[in-house]
Amino acid sequence: MQQQLYLPVINSLENLFKSKKDYDVIIQAGEDNDQKEIFAHSNILRYQSDYFDTAFSDNRVKRKDGKYFFEKPNISPYIFEIIIRHLYCGQLNLNVMNGPDILKLLVATEELGLDRVLSEYIQEFLIEDQNKFSQDDCIELLKIVFQHGTFTILEDYCLKTICQVPAILFGTDKILSLPAQILELLLKRDDLALDEIELWNNLVRWAHAQQPTVNKDPSKWTKDELILMEKMLLNFIPLIRFHNISSEEYYNKILPYDDLLPKKLRNEILKSYLVTNVEQIGLLPSRFSFDVNVNSVLINATHLSLFTGWIDKDDEALQIIPYKFNLIFRASRDGYKASVFHEKCNNEGSIIILGKIRGTNQIVGGYKPFYWEGPGVYKYTRDSFVFFFNDYRYIDTGKIGKLIDEDLTLICNGRWMPIFGKDLAMQLNGYKWTSSPYAYPNLNIPNNFEIDDYEVFQVIKNN
Missing domain, CATH: 3.30.710.10 (Potassium Channel Kv1.1; Chain A)
Structure with missing residues (x-):
């Protein structure tokens, strides 16, 4: 009215x-x-x-x-x-x-x-x-x-997107022309999903792009070139979480630029490598608001945050990960035989399985919330799901397929790898997989494909 x-x-x-x-x-x-x-x-x-x-x-x-x-x-x-x-x-x-x-x-x-x-x-x-x-x-x-300065909603969205999908900027030539203020904003964020040593490598590339006349070999810098690079990186070096960089990475990638680091910072880094129980250098914590070490050759912490949301029935990636993801099997390390898979993964509770499709950037996988056991046993649950990333480098390409037919949830068979209904089945040799949408929604997973590598994580709820 x-x-x-x-x-x-x-x-x-x-x-x-x-x-x-x-x-x-x-x-x-x-x-x-x-x-x-x-x-x-x-x-x-x-x-x-x-x-x-x-x-x-x-x-x-x-x-x-x-x-x-x-x-x-x-x-x-x-x-x-x-x-x-x-x-x-x-x-x-x-x-x-x-x-x-x-x-x-x-x-x-x-x-x-x-x-x-x-x-x-x-x-x-x-x-x-x-x-x-x-x-x-x-x-x-x-x-x-x-x-x-007034477009804060859009600015925060863009920063968050780059942090979740750093491949659209870091490692590309786009970073070379990035304004210093924006790069500083990104390095300040705790949710930037990139290994710290990669951030350092990109920072060095960016600095050289801003000062193209400076020699690319830091051992050949003149005094004036050193002063110029020190001024260029003055605000950025304190934003690097050096406690997340291994001693080997430091030696190979950072030590050549050691003169750029303040003496106090160099001493703190040296102490962290020589003395046990030194967990943090400087005032900044490890990136992400959670402490997580991803032992994976396929995914990073942003994938785990998304898996956490899916497990907790939230379609968004979560900033806090209330689970531990323990790697218990990797095909390239442990072999592709079904017997080895069951030896390492049976009776391990809730697990996530994921594999990279050969010759692509696609990742497929599934989650089951109970023990894997028994010869030809059917398991039933509403909490199982399958997933598919069209490009694993971009987290928002990830799609979840929630169970639609509980009677065909999972099949446990000692002769086979995991079988999620009829939708995702790993064959006897482990590197050949098939997909036939039935119990889960169609995520456009290829029907027949081979896997470069796949990993299995035990999922444990934190106390």
Whole structure:
């Protein structure tokens, strides 16, 4: 009923916007061939926008024949008309706009001092509609929003995405042109899912890119080159968690740059390698808000955080991991025979099994919450699931298949590797797997494939 009352008011304002009757504002939006005059009413603009209110109040606007004249060459007519229409009648359809134009709209809302709620709405739309921007766009998107201190929702999303999927930035040439302030923000975060030595390697690459005249061999640096690199890395070195770097990695990768480290820090690092029970160097903890050591050649801690969410029936990755994931079997280490698998994995309680499909970046696997035992025994539970990563480097490509037919949950057979219903079955030799969706949803896992390697983790709830 209430909607019927305010709709006529909105329609009247929209008609006023369309008709331009009694307008007293002329806005020249855009420039060159993309310039257009937009007509509006000063009373509506000044009460809807801090920018226009200030401009009218301070008499900073050109006025002639009773009309105000604005020149806004940096905002296109297309974007400006969308904004003016919204100011009149509250309408805004982002679904018909492409990602770059939505971003331009967002920037314009800040410049024109529009309502903060509108800015937050646009930011949340960009985050929710993954078709507007891909993960790979996050870096360029972050560079843009970082210039605007008010786009905190979008900035935090971009930072979090890069932390969860560091491969879109680290190890690529994109990092070489990354602004120092953004790199510093990333290194400060505890949820950056990258080995610490890889962060150091990328930091060195970035520093050399900023100072291309400095010799790539630190043993040949002049005094001036050393001073230059010290200034370049002054704010970054304290952000490296050296306690998560092994002595071997330190010797091979960091020791050549040892002169860049403050003397106190070098002594702390040396102490950590020579004295037992030194768990932390500096004030920063290990990355992630949990202490987890991932003994895997296939996955990292971000995968474990996602598995934790799936086990706890939450589709999101969790920042706290309340489980221990103990590696009990690795095919490349222990062999591909079914007998060895059962020797190591039977009666070990809840386990997660995952394998990398040969010649791809795809990972498949499954979870079972009970002991693996018995010849040809069927096991039933609602808590089992299978999963598939189209590209294991990108955590958001992971899909879970929750059980839909409890009668075909799992088959325990000493002659075979694990069998999750009919959906995921590892054959006698262990490196040939099959998939036939039945008891679990179809995740587009290949029907027949071979495995490069696979691992089994015992899952234990922390006390």
